[in-house]
Amino acid sequence: MDLHSVDNYLLPTDINKVTDWGEGWSWLAGGTWLFSEPQPDIKTLVDIQALGWDEIEFINSSHSQQEELLAIGATCPLIKLIEYPWLSEYIAVEGFRGAINALSASLKVVNVATVGGNICLALSVGTVAPIMVALNASYEIWNRQGKSRVVRAKDFQIGSRQTVLQSGELLRRVLIPVENLKWQVDYKRFGIAASDPALAIIVSAYNSVSKKLRLVLAASVNTPILLKFEGDLERNLNYISSLKNVDFIEDERASAVYRREITQVLIKQCLKELGVRS
Ligand SMILES: Cc1cc2nc3c(=O)[nH]c(=O)nc-3n(C[C@H](O)[C@H](O)[C@H](O)COP(=O)(O)OP(=O)(O)OC[C@H]3O[C@@H](n4cnc5c(N)ncnc54)[C@H](O)[C@@H]3O)c2cc1C
Incomplete structure (x- = not known):
């Protein structure tokens, strides 16, 4: 238009x-x-x-030369996250596929929309942010002089259509610890129809060696919420009680109670697929 x-x-x-x-x-x-x-x-x-930023590259962290990071330029089109020739050990990229396929109602959007645009739009149904939170990503933010600051993905979105960006600031790139690309990631979405905005999204990221699990709730809440579990997950994982204090969205599309129920179902499905719980 x-x-x-x-x-x-x-x-x-x-x-x-x-x-x-x-x-x-x-x-x-x-x-x-x-x-x-x-x-x-x-x-x-x-x-x-x-600005020449639509790159996907691997860099060393400025904090520790030992830590390798995946850097995704903000203007990287969403489709590139699927088409990039990832190493087979980076199994977490399945999460990118899940997130982007969730937008498959419009191929045009997937080909043109950017990673940064999706994150900065900060819709409660935003598809990219929950993956980035699950992978413990950070966002590099620039001001117009090119000075940077780094914010954790989990702290970036502060409401529906609200972020921590100040006037004139922009998202430069997403930084993900390469080690986290080896985590097993699952993306689950529920909407009444495939082309409807999601009522609930759950992203799980599981490290089977350290037995750490990160669960991210989105779409059913205004901003992505991260829940972390570790240890003997089969016995100790009490995700239902951790949902007790979550403020689910209540609107004309669905009640908060319904969104809570759907969220629980999606979590169970994720855990089953991760082999954490049947
Ligand atoms: C009909 C329709 C349905 C949609 N449904 C969904 C959905 O269900 N789930 C979902 O996740 N998305 C949905 N979207 C959103 C779609 O994914 C976005 O249009 C897309 O992600 C935005 O990316 P873009 O690069 O085109 O951003 P733009 O349209 O160019 O920009 C979007 C916003 O982000 C800001 N912005 C962009 N890049 C930066 C940056 N680097 N730094 C700071 N600010 C920036 C812009 O100023 C603008 O405010 C839908 C879009 C449409 C049109």
Whole structure:
């Protein structure tokens, strides 16, 4: 759709060239969301596609040379997470496949939408964020001078359509410890129809050596919620009681009680597939 309020479009090749910022300014990545509905408050679009960031690369952590990280540029199209030739030992990338297939109702969106766009949009039904939280990812955030800060994926989204990004800041890349790519990851989603927004998403990440389990609740809650378990999971895992204090969304699409029930069912399915519990 045409955005009639937009009277300025910038396509910088260097972030330092974005010298102005103010009310009505917005970053533009794949544009699949921005051009899908009227945006009366947006006057200037700053397209970040020419910054050359759509890479997938392996780097050493700046904190520890021993720690290797997978770095995914914010403008990396979602489809690349599926098409990339991952090493077979990186079994966690199955989680990427699950998350992106959950959007399969629209191939056009999957081909054009970016990893950063999906995360920064911060929908409660957002498909990428729960995977990143499950994999203990961090997000590198830049200001317009290119200065960076790093925020844990689990702390980035603070509400539906709300993140910790300050005005003029942008997500530069996602950083995932490579060791975590060896965790067994399962992505479960429930919606009334495949093309409907999800009512509940559960992502589980399990390390069968350390017996650590990370469960992430999403879509049934406003922001992804991380639950961590370890030890003898078959006996001690008490995920039902850990849902006791969770504030599930109650709206015209489903009650909080229904979302809680669905969440429990999805968790059971995940655990069965991980072989943690039958
Ligand atoms: C009909 C429809 C249904 C959808 N259903 C779902 C769904 O069920 N689940 C789901 O997960 N998604 C859903 N989406 C959202 C879809 O996945 C998004 O359109 C897409 O992920 C946004 O990516 P983009 O690169 O096109 O972002 P854009 O549309 O370009 O931008 C989206 C927002 O993110 C900001 N932004 C983008 N990149 C950055 C960055 N690097 N730093 C800071 N801010 C940034 C933009 O300013 C804008 O506010 C749906 C979209 C449509 C149109």
